[in-house]
Amino acid sequence: MAKRITPSSQPVRPEIIRPDWDEYFLKVVSVVAERSTCRRHNMGAIAVRDKHILSTGYNGAPAGLKDCLELGCLRDELGIASGTRQEICRAIHAEQNVIIQAALHGVSIEGATIYCTHTPLRPLRQDAGQLQNKTLCQLQGIQRWLISGNV
Numbered sequence: 001m002a003k004r005i006t007p008s009s010q011p012v013r014p015e016i017i018r019p020d021w022d023e024y025f026l027k028v029v030s031v032v033a034e035r036s037t038c039r040r041h042n043m044g045a046i047a048v049r050d051k052h053i054l055s056t057g058y059n060g061a062p063a064g065l066k067d068c069l070e071l072g073c074l075r076d077e078l079g080i081a082s083g084t085r086q087e088i089c090r091a092i093h094a095e096q097n098v099i100i101q102a103a104l105h106g107v108s109i110e111g112a113t114i115y116c117t118h119t120p121l122r123p124l125r126q127d128a129g130q131l132q133n134k135t136l137c138q139l140q141g142i143q144r145w146l147i148s149g150n151v
Contacts, residue, residue: 021051022115029115032056037067038091040075040082041118045094047102049112055105057097061090094118 019027025048033044037060047055061067068074068090075082075089092100095116102109 025053025113025115028053029056029117032058033094033117034058036060036094037069039068039073043094043116043118045098045114045116047098047109047112047114049109054107054109054112055098055102057094057099057101059091059094059097062092065090067091 025046029044029046031044032046033042035058036042036044037058041059043059045057046053071090075085078088080088095114098114099109
């Protein structure tokens with residue numbers, strides 16, 4: 001027979017360490033990145049204001065088009081090194097998608113913080129800066145840095 005445990009008879013849990021809000025959202029964005037369809041990098045981004053997630057985005061082909069998981073990586077096929085020639089790619093970047101998704105759904109992200117798994121490209125940092133956003137990034141869960149709206 002199962003033993004009934006009342007609140008007073010429950011063992012004391014060891015100290016629980018809760019992540020602060022930035023750590024929490026950086027963990028959430030790493031899960032968003034798992035939806036990526038890029039064969040090279042799983043990247044994610046979320047827009048947050050007042051501790052609420054407004055929009056999410058990950059890198060992958062535009063909606064309705066075949067992605068690299070299905071077609072293969074165009075950059076690999078052409079021997080293009082990582083970090084160069086970003087214009088030759090099927091994917092839309094995560095930080096672009098977070099802005100696009102917000103716009104598609106009529107959600108203002110002005111003044112929001114954009115959490116990213118990787119450093120956004122300069123033109124995308126400028127887009128975020130135009131919206132007066134702050135961008136908080138992480139790299140493999142190790143480094144965190146703030147990119148201000150002034151790029």
